[in-house]
């Protein structure tokens with residue numbers, strides 16, 4: 001579904017990604033893990049068109065997307081739930097969700113997505129007309145994911161969905177991710193919380209200083225000593 005070939009990206013002269021290649025198959029959940037500064041955010045921002053690659057190519061369902069604008073990429077079926085719960089604080093929950101569905105022309109499809117998202121996140125339904133700034137951190141994260149689902153994506157990119165959240169809320173977020181998987185949506189997830197991310201994933205890919213170090217079945221990675229020491233905080 002998603003194929004990335006020899007991708008390099010820079011911030012000015014600083015090389016953030018160096019010849020990165022990997023793929024994500026339809027229906028898979030893939031966890032991209034790695035330490036701070038490894039290039040995870042840069043990778044997903046490049047896929048969503050928020051940043052331009054200097055070299056390499058990105059294909060989505062066979063079509064080259066690395067020269068497209070972010071809105072064109074959303075239209076093709078890639079939706080990005082950003083890090084840091086970047087919801088619009090002075091807009092209501094309803095308005096935030098409708099923003100996520102702005103590319104969908106058919107009002108019936110928008111209503112269908114809205115129903116799905118509100119069913120998935122009942123807290124958002126309860127607070128539907130409130131301003132997003134009144135939501136807790138966990139609820140804002142749910143809103144960011146809900147907003148990304150409004151465009152009916154084929155591929156959902158989740159950037160640090162558990163960042164800054166309490167353990168109980170993190171558990172809820174990962175349960176919701178399982179529901180989203182059951183809907184057949186392909187997921188690329190980046191997480192500091194590598195253990196949780198690997199538990200819901202089919203495969204894990206490790207990035208180290210802008211390069212792919214290795215990839216493996218997620219279940220095997222959870223038992224891999226090198227991964228356990230370097231990324232799962234074990235001795």
Ligand code: ATP
Nearest residue numbers: 011014015016034035036037038039040041042043
């Ligand atoms: P984190 O989890 O800390 O966000 P990451 O794996 O997502 O880490 P990136 O944010 O993609 O890593 O950063 C990759 C590299 O690019 C790092 O060396 C980082 O310092 C550098 N970098 C990121 N953003 C910028 C920027 N706006 N300007 C200059 N360098 C940047």
